[in-house]
Amino acid sequence: MMNIKKCALHTAVMLACGLGTQLANAGATISFGEDKYISAGFGFISSYNSVEDASNGGKDRSNDFTLDSARLYLSGSFNKYIKGMLNTEKSGGGSANSNFEVIDANVQFQVTPEVAIWAGRFLSPSDRANMAGPYYSMGGGYWANIASRYGWNGGVIGRDDGVAVVSSFLEDHLAVSFGAFEGNQIFRFSGVGAQSQSSTTKDNLMYAGRVQYNFWDAEPGYYGTGNYFGAKDILSIGIAGRMKKDGAVAPAVSGVAGDYKSYSVDFLLEKKDVGPGTFSAEAAYYYYDTDNVFLGEQGKAYSAGLGYLFSEPVGWGKIMPIVRYQKFDADGVTSFDGSTSPATFTNNRGSNDTKRFEIGANYIIAPYNSVITATVGKTDTSATSSDNFVKVALQMQF
Template sequence: MKNFVRKAVIPSVVATSFLFPASANALAEFKINEESNVWISLLLQLRGEWIENGQADGSGWRSDFYIRRARILFGGTINRYVDFFVETDNPNMGKDVPIKDNDGNIIGYKSNNDTKTFIQDAWIRLKFAKEFNIVMGQILLPFSHNNATGATSLLGVEYNLTVVKFPPTSNFVWRDYGVEIMGLIPLPKGSLDYRMGIFDGVETLKNPDNGVWINKDDNYRFTGRVQYNLFDAEGFYYKGTYLGKKKIVSFGAGFDYQKDAAADDYEAPTKVDDYKAWTVDMFIDYPLSQGDVATFQIGYINYDYGNTGNPNDGDAIYMETGYLFNKKVGIGKIEPLLRYQSFNSSSSTGIDDTGLYVGVAYWIDGIRANIKAEYEFDGGDGKDQDVFTLQAQILF
């Protein structure tokens, strides 16, 4: 514990003191004419991690500083009917990767400086009416509230990554290529947010050794979501918190299906079946009378990989909550956080994984400038490691 305090807590306090001396500025926006504009923005998340028993010999606290996300966001409006969005990313640059000997034993670590910048989102939207839009391109899958949340506005340090078990060849960072219809339907009380799409999903593949095909007929992937908003509605990308700027109470459900897209092995399949998944979730982000904000989210996901025995077959649950105090402490506001996520595999080859996280967010200028810290308790996933994470974010 003394080594942890020396290697993690002290650098954390020092970093907090100088990373954000002033509020971040607004993004740059350029008006072309009365209907057209373009804008550009930058997301930068810098992260430090301290991993218990993480050194090469399995002892001590190993530290790791790296760039979690470095994104350029670019979008605009052509006219009242057409808008677009493109986003790049260069994730995990400098993150430690293990060095192994010929027997597979870890003998050291090195920073990964071979990461590449790539297109992560790219879509065009046709806005016929608030109730009906068509989106085409590389789109974040409309499935759960967790996976449809933008990385700029997460409540905690990270997504609930453990609970996302899409087929490994069916997505690129939870995105897929296709066409989606979406809209917001006003109701007597609240509104209904719907999103339904057809996507590439898992592509065709034949195992030459046994003649077994994955998705031989090139079937579409069907993914969709409906969400009932009791008060305010959310945008194209959901947020992990609105920091009191909206009153959100929502109940959602989603599905994900592709025929012949489940397999035991996506490189050399021997068993193939239909892939199915469904989810339900609730999200609350509620401003209180004194200016404080209470946030709570919970979701359940069921993954069905048929009779393939795929380790991702099973169910998952996630929960996160926070309470934002409106009174400033220094240059920002404090929000204690709690997260829990769990995946239970129904396959004999699967691994059950549970994570419990206690943390705090320090909102200096909302999502534009903040610092977050989380402590993850060992979840029984075989690693026997607690992890402390510190992250600084700017959105310019």
């Protein structure tokens, strides 16, 4: 007889991946017997944004409510060796072109306790910010899209179609993953769109890998998190890279193609019982190379964040002050206008920085499942353009 019960959705998702974790989302599971189940749930991130001089012809502050993200979660299990997941996401922000997309549709074969094979659509091995995503970062709805560019710009919200070997050793202290993927949407939101092959390039695969080592507590699981909110002591370093030969293809009219490469190093420290709470610090370095095809997507990037979670509850939850910084130092500016005939594609040399600084606080009602975040900050897109903003975000998962 089917047994319908309330459970932790993310735990179910992780179990569906053959992975254990303490993360929990409320959800529902239908059990068909030992190691046979279907789990379902949903989540969303909604925000209020006010940007200086962004309304009324640049004379007044803007005031906008936006549904930043909305996801449906499904996972299932045939037995302890074969699991799967299907997740969707509302794409496109608040634009008129918003639509739901399948972001995860994959199966995991647990070959040994240490080694699994993933196949389908899923997050290709990459930096911690991309593997954690906006729902599991240091704060509700945080997108590290300025520095961690692939998670926002590449694939389907960082996902790709392919296959990967996912492994962990030394009691989950050492994690190694490597895979081959389609990689045809590396610059999806950069104005170029999907990268179709030209008559002079081959249909090459994109290869991606990640190695991570945890010195203190272990981190089981492939899809990661950017903060444990006091549940663990973490000291971790990760190295990731991806490459695709002829992966940077300019519009056909230009006949230009180059190899795409990116590398990153990320660091996370989280320590419990530091005074009256938990201290956390994160940092990452990125290098992007497009063979000089897209100077606007080539260069170096940096990100850093600090947080302190007070252990004593205040009302429904706990307060966590945060400060974050991102910078992408591009090698130039790339412009593409497909509305003209013939299409125009230009690169201009010179530094083109994008920086964002924000400070604020999280109100953690339930880690990952119910978080309110309020920040003020500034985004600089060039020497003459900057936006002062106020943002309040609500993140919920059920």
